[in-house]
Amino acid sequence: MIETTLDIPADARNPVEPFLRMERMPHIWCAGCGIGTTVNCFTRALLKSKANLDKVAVVSGIGCTGRVAGYARLDSFHTTHGRAIPFATGLKLANPELQVVVYSGDGDLFAIGGNHFIHAARRNMDLKVICVNNMIYAMTGGQTAPTTPLEALTSTAPYGVSEPAFNLVSLAEAAGACYVARWTTYHVMQLSRSMEEALGKKGFCFIEVLSPCPTLYQRRNRMGDGLDAMKYYKEASKIRHGAPTSECSLSKSGEIVVGKFVDRERPDYCELLRAQMCQSLGERYAEPEVVCSR
């Protein structure tokens, strides 16, 4: 054991503790994995937004990032693979008071759950979607994902990936998201600020976070460890707020455009539904009653 002889106030606590099930630590994420860093940013965003934690729900799909739901000391749901968004949609419709956050990985949200993503964005469901993008299917063994950049080596592409990857921010904008940002785990302050902004905004908000995966992505590509990825993010990132998302695609080792790309207003699903019903049914339309017992 290493002793430190610092003068630490007796009541000092790690600010993440109230938000996490600390009894489940250490978590399963690898040394140098960035998912925990995104969780720090999220918990600080929650703290700053002064959200009522009884009204915040976290929904995850399957995968390394899917574990976030299990560690969050909130109402949290670890759903089936790819189905975080439909589950979250149901949750939101049944209890519109909830602030519903979808916290999942690139494979879960854009491959298995790709269709759900575009339709929730199109309808402008009031969900905050945080996608930790490690550019690979990590938990299942490092297979090529729709986000794996060209030429990268994966367990299913030993000679290099030949198919182009999705540009997630462009996809989100085209599908209708009203808030779109991208950061990396190096940009902790900006990421936390973006998450706070999204928590305060109505409608479908999407934040992509590039995060190191030393074990399954970087090792095969000889890209070093987690710290090497962080240094790469630091050097290769360019902050360009409002950049056209179509110009922000990612490559294996090129420039990473980060920033807030889209921040617009659109009526959300519930408003549109109500407006349509009122128009068609007039006085016969009654607001559905929401009964939630805790």
Added chain:
Amino acid sequence: MAKGFVSIAAERCKGCGFCVEFCPTRVLVLSSAFNSTGYHPPHVVAAEKCSGCDLCGMYCPDFAIFGGRYAR
């Protein structure tokens, strides 16, 4: 006198070194000693330089370190 303090849960650390690399005032280095899971946790070499900014806490993926400012 330092403005801030940094608290390290060495047993939870996985030795990624993010805190050491990104501490703006270079308060930390990775120790040569091991924790019980075989990683080298950080240790404080310049406590007086700590501003309590908590950047180390923002970066640490294992929730093993955080900084804070003294209330005075």
